Amino acid sequence: MTKQSANIGVIGLAVMGSNLARNLASREGNVVAVYNRSPERTRQLIAEHGSEGDFVPSETIEEFVASLQPPRTAIIMVQAGKGTDAVIDQLAGLFEPGDIIVDGGNADFHDTIRREKAISAKGLNFVGAGISGGEEGALNGPSIMPGGSAEAYKTLGPILASIAAVAEGEPCVTHVGTDGAGHFVKMIHNGIEYADMQLIAEAFDLLRTVGGHEPAQIAEVFQAWNTGDLESYLIEITAEVLKQVDADTGKPFVDVVLDQAGQKGTGVWTVQNALDLGVPVGGIAAAVFARSVSSHPEQRRAVQRTAAARPTPVSPGENFEDAVRAALYASKVVAYAQGFDAIIAAAKEYNWDIDKGAVAKIWRAGCIIRAQFLNRIVEAYERNPDLETLLEDEYFARAVADGVDAWRRIVSVAALSGVPVPGFSAALSYYDSLSVERLPAALIQGQRDFFGAHTYKRIDKDGVFHTMWGAGRNEVRQDGH
Numbered sequence: 001m002t003k004q005s006a007n008i009g010v011i012g013l014a015v016m017g018s019n020l021a022r023n024l025a026s027r028e029g030n031v032v033a034v035y036n037r038s039p040e041r042t043r044q045l046i047a048e049h050g051s052e053g054d055f056v057p058s059e060t061i062e063e064f065v066a067s068l069q070p071p072r073t074a075i076i077m078v079q080a081g082k083g084t085d086a087v088i089d090q091l092a093g094l095f096e097p098g099d100i101i102v103d104g105g106n107a108d109f110h111d112t113i114r115r116e117k118a119i120s121a122k123g124l125n126f127v128g129a130g131i132s133g134g135e136e137g138a139l140n141g142p143s144i145m146p147g148g149s150a151e152a153y154k155t156l157g158p159i160l161a162s163i164a165a166v167a168e169g170e171p172c173v174t175h176v177g178t179d180g181a182g183h184f185v186k187m188i189h190n191g192i193e194y195a196d197m198q199l200i201a202e203a204f205d206l207l208r209t210v211g212g213h214e215p216a217q218i219a220e221v222f223q224a225w226n227t228g229d230l231e232s233y234l235i236e237i238t239a240e241v242l243k244q245v246d247a248d249t250g251k252p253f254v255d256v257v258l259d260q261a262g263q264k265g266t267g268v269w270t271v272q273n274a275l276d277l278g279v280p281v282g283g284i285a286a287a288v289f290a291r292s293v294s295s296h297p298e299q300r301r302a303v304q305r306t307a308a309a310r311p312t313p314v315s316p317g318e319n320f321e322d323a324v325r326a327a328l329y330a331s332k333v334v335a336y337a338q339g340f341d342a343i344i345a346a347a348k349e350y351n352w353d354i355d356k357g358a359v360a361k362i363w364r365a366g367c368i369i370r371a372q373f374l375n376r377i378v379e380a381y382e383r384n385p386d387l388e389t390l391l392e393d394e395y396f397a398r399a400v401a402d403g404v405d406a407w408r409r410i411v412s413v414a415a416l417s418g419v420p421v422p423g424f425s426a427a428l429s430y431y432d433s434l435s436v437e438r439l440p441a442a443l444i445q446g447q448r449d450f451f452g453a454h455t456y457k458r459i460d461k462d463g464v465f466h467t468m469w470g471a472g473r474n475e476v477r478q479d480g481h
């Protein structure tokens with residue numbers, strides 16, 4: 001065994017960890033310690049890729065720790081939850097003050113805050129770092145969202161910058177904020193990812209059901225869209241998926257896959273946390289619920305048996321593809337606006353100094369939502385870092401206004417044709433809710449006051465009021481004036 005020869009270590013050598021270790025080993029100057037609970041994975045990595053760089057494999061965690069140069073830095077890439085806690089406990093028992101434990105998994109940021117507190121009390125550094133890009137990103141350059149202390153980032157930052165994706169000459173990594181900030185931002189990335197995917201799926205459904213196109217034709221539409229303002233990794237891979245033909249049946253691949261979308265939980269976390277923070281993220285929530293609806297086959301079958309006859313799709317009308325594209329773009333803007341709203345609210349709640357423009361920059365490459373579109377968000381926050389919402393920025397306000405007629409038409413066409421568009425319609429209702437001068441919330445206040453004396457405010461004078469609904473219906477002031 002080479003003693004203390006590695007400048008960085010990776011624990012957990014499944015899909016993400018083994019590729020991240022290979023990425024690290026491919027960078028000049030890195031010597032990478034690698035360890036996995038089951039030694040077969042470590043042996044496989046070395047057998048298949050050992051010649052790609054300087055690896056130091058270990059079959060026990062003690063050996064792994066002994067192979068790291070102080071201050072030791074180890075990136076954990078194991079199953080989120082109990083697996084991560086188990087590995088952190090092992091490392092914390094062997095590391096020395098000043099050493100750095102990095103959790104690169106998809107951790108719940110509350111766990112990261114808890115872990116950071118416990119680990120830093122022992123004099124060790126703990127960094128929760130969101131890593132996005134899937135297995136290909138981990139190997140060739142992911143987008144990395146580290147939290148933790150600024151002190152730990154001084155050591156860790158250059159290592160992460162050396163393996164991150166690069167967008168317009170800048171590495172896709174930034175110190176997002178302290179303790180759980182990195183994992184919070186990664187969670188929001190995934191929430192936006194869910195929304196992006198759902199909106200694309202709705203566009204596909206409309207082009208097929210109302211537009212009458214076959215998957216291969218729709219693939220060409222998406223390829224064309226990928227050269228305009230919708231250019232993104234998700235649009236690009238959608239075209240690839242739609243082109244695929246099933247070898248067994250000769251049918252489009254998309255027609256032989258069971259229509260029940262899976263999820264590992266980060267979308268649900270996004271919505272749960274947004275609710276806790278009081279941030280309306282209806283567009284993202286619609287995407288999470290859409291996956292959930294798809295995965296209730298018994299309920300779907302029950303309603304299929306009893307529902308009214310399915311409507312005949314209405315005529316798509318002129319420029320249908322362009323209208324779908326406009327609806328997709330406007331709905332996407334809403335999803336990103338809601339995601340950034342959640343980041344702003346969390347930064348206030350948890351005292352994180354998050355640079356929104358820097359977050360948008362590190363999402364431009366390496367991650368699943370990578371897109372040119374992120375540059376528009378960078379520019380918006382450069383124009384005004386204190387935007388109430390991205391929707392008020394001059395570029396986004398104009399972009400949405402330009403597409404809003406088409407957006408309304410598409411939501412109407414979908415409703416008349418019986419095509420479910422929870423993402424498009426939730427986003428449009430959100431936009432209308434923000435842009436209409438008066439909301440029916442006044443009636444809800446009246447109802448609350450009626451049944452529960454919950455009081456209300458008036459538009460024409462200060463104070464808190466209650467109407468004596470059961471006794472004369474006089475209005476009385478409730479705030480002591």
Ligand SMILES: NC(=O)C1=CN([C@@H]2O[C@H](COP(=O)(O)OP(=O)(O)OC[C@H]3O[C@@H](n4cnc5c(N)ncnc54)[C@H](OP(=O)(O)O)[C@@H]3O)[C@@H](O)[C@H]2O)C=CC1
Pocket residue numbers: 012013014015016017036037038041077078079080082083084086087104105106107131132133134135
């Ligand atoms: N897959 C993806 O595309 C992405 C994944 N992530 C996150 O990265 C992390 C790693 O993901 P992935 O590579 O898919 O691997 P998995 O999430 O499938 O986790 C498998 C790894 O965890 C290890 N492990 C599980 N429990 C324990 C334990 N109690 N003690 C020690 N090791 C344990 C396994 O070791 P053993 O071999 O011994 O079972 C194996 O190395 C996860 O947190 C995931 O959420 C983030 C972005 C994308």
Ligand SMILES: O=C(CO)[C@H](O)[C@H](O)COP(=O)(O)O
Pocket residue numbers: 106131132133134190262263264265266267367368
């Ligand atoms: O973190 C990721 C990318 O950034 C994963 O790809 C994501 O977790 C996939 O999520 P799900 O299985 O819930 O669709």
